[in-house]
Amino acid sequence: MTKRQPKDLALRQQNEYLEALHETTLALMKRLDLADFLQTLVTRAAPLLRTEHGYVSLVEPERGGVEIKVGIGLFRHYLGYTSMPGEGLTGKVWQTGQLVVVDNYDHWAERSPHFDYNVVGAVVGLPLKSAEEVVGVLGVAYTPDSPQQFSQDELELLDRFAQLASIALDNARLYTAMQRELSQRQQAVEALQESELRYRRLIELSPEMIAVHSEGRFVYINPAGLKLLGAKSLEELVDRPILDIVHPDYRELVSLRVRKMQEEGAQVNLLEEKYLRLDGQIIDVEVTATPITYAGKPAVQTVVRDVTQRKQTETELQRAKEAAEAANRAKSQFLANMSHELRTPLNAIIGYSSLLYEEVEEVGPAEFIPDLKKIHTAATHLLQIINDVLDLSKLEAGQLELHQESFDLGMLVNNIVTTVKPLVEQKGNTLEVRCPDHLGILYADQVRLRQVLLYLLSNAAKFTENGVITLTVERMKVAERGGKMKKEGENFILHPSDFILFKVSDTGIGITPNQVDHIFQAFTQADISTTRKYGGVGLGLVISQRLCQMMGGKITVQSEPGRGSTFTVHVPVVAVPGPV
């Protein structure tokens, strides 16, 4: 550099600076691309101080440091170099927000330890600010071998330059941010379009009717909807009032529902309505509706399902059910009537024959007594048969109901024994009873249980002569595991899952294995000869078995022809009605 007159030098230099400054500023203002801008910035700033070495660093908040983005001259090699706050020249400028000038970098106490020696001589750093915040650092340097120093004037001009550059930088940054946002928006728009396309396709394909209406008129109906309403094209229905396709009886209701739904802003599900197809046919529908916005206006989107078929089926089922119930009631009434009609005259026969028998015993001719007894016996027998037939009819018709209650088992057994004893002793048989004390309470149909046991005992008596008939009552505990039955000892606290076993044994004629298969069937006795000899119609066992099953139990039989038979009735302590 040549020496000049201080005054001239200052003036000329100033002019040069101002010109360069002006040009640079203009140039900078035009550059909106950030990278471009930074490059221009440093390329213009360095010559202002007659050097070719400069850099621009920008603060990277994510990385917590300030990073060299562009560098010219020696700083070409330092791109990406990052300083922490306060570290080195750049760090200090960042931290202080002030211009920092160092005449001899290598001798500077605060030099960055990462920076090489003998690279930078004199250097100045200027803050680039956005509002009051430092967003970057502009650095200009001389190499160590250069004799140049920064003069005060130069530094001032540089400072002004940096300020103007700051504004320009702001612009550039804003521009970049804007570009990024635009790009993102563009992506978002594309994604939305794609999503809309998918949604649209879904609606078009849906087998359910989907429609949109706004301000009481249709704006859109999908193909399934057009088909449901009997329209050939959307044109037939678009813009038409929705109430056009609603059945007159439902129009008020639908209007009310739409209004209410829009007020509350909540979806409504599966409302039943009636629609009118374009050809006049009435269809039953199930509608789900939700408020939406369509073309900026409040609208309603509906999904409609045709339930005409289902409703028809429901109606038919209902009718069938009512018919079945009526038939059932008729059946029940018939059986009740039959019962009454049959029993009434029979009771008269039984009653009067008893009456006569008793009177004759007291006063009358003794010869009449056997005849009267026979009438009484026959009538009683007939009553039994009638009762059996009626019971079986009821069972077959599913009309027989169990009447369950809690009762003392011991008392039941006593009662049965008292009733059946005379019958048993008639044929020279003895009745043995093995029944523990304090058996406990049973919950079952007492009447029916008595019926079963009396039947088995009288049957045993019928087929045995001068023998022994034994009634054994036991409690059986159901084992915890595997549900297998196993006997228990003396503990008689009944558990609901326990069973009571009634065993009726006789020493009578017994039943052959072949016959065992049939005895539980209606209308068969063991064989015809037994019927002749012992009488009976053969309903008792069937009825007894069914009754036991209804109570959740069963009857089993063991027999040896010529030796005798044992019938075992299993009844749960708490009878739970089972299938017949």
Added chain:
Amino acid sequence: MIKILLVEDNETNRDMLSRRLARKGYEVIIAVDGAEGVNAARQQAPDLILMDMSLPVLDGWEATRQLKDEVATQHIPIIALTAHAMAGDREKAIEAGCDEYETKPVEFQRLLSKIEALLNGNPGSYKESFQP
């Protein structure tokens, strides 16, 4: 003589029962419907009442309730006679206030022992024990 009021609408049943009771030494008064039965009970003060449950004019349950409500007739034991066609008959009889219960067709001996038990001041035991 012990007076038994028999409230029964069926002629045959009435005939049979009253004759047998008479032969056993009881004085038998007859009523053919519920209303008549209530009146007879009030006016004639029987020692025991045999009440058929299904009666015309006033049914047996209602008649029983009325009699059990009135001070004059409360103490008279009532044996309900019912056909036991329906499952709930027994409950109804108990609820109405009957002291004992017999199903038709009546087993005469059994009925006699119940009558004797009630007349001797034994309370109706059927509520706890079994009675078919």
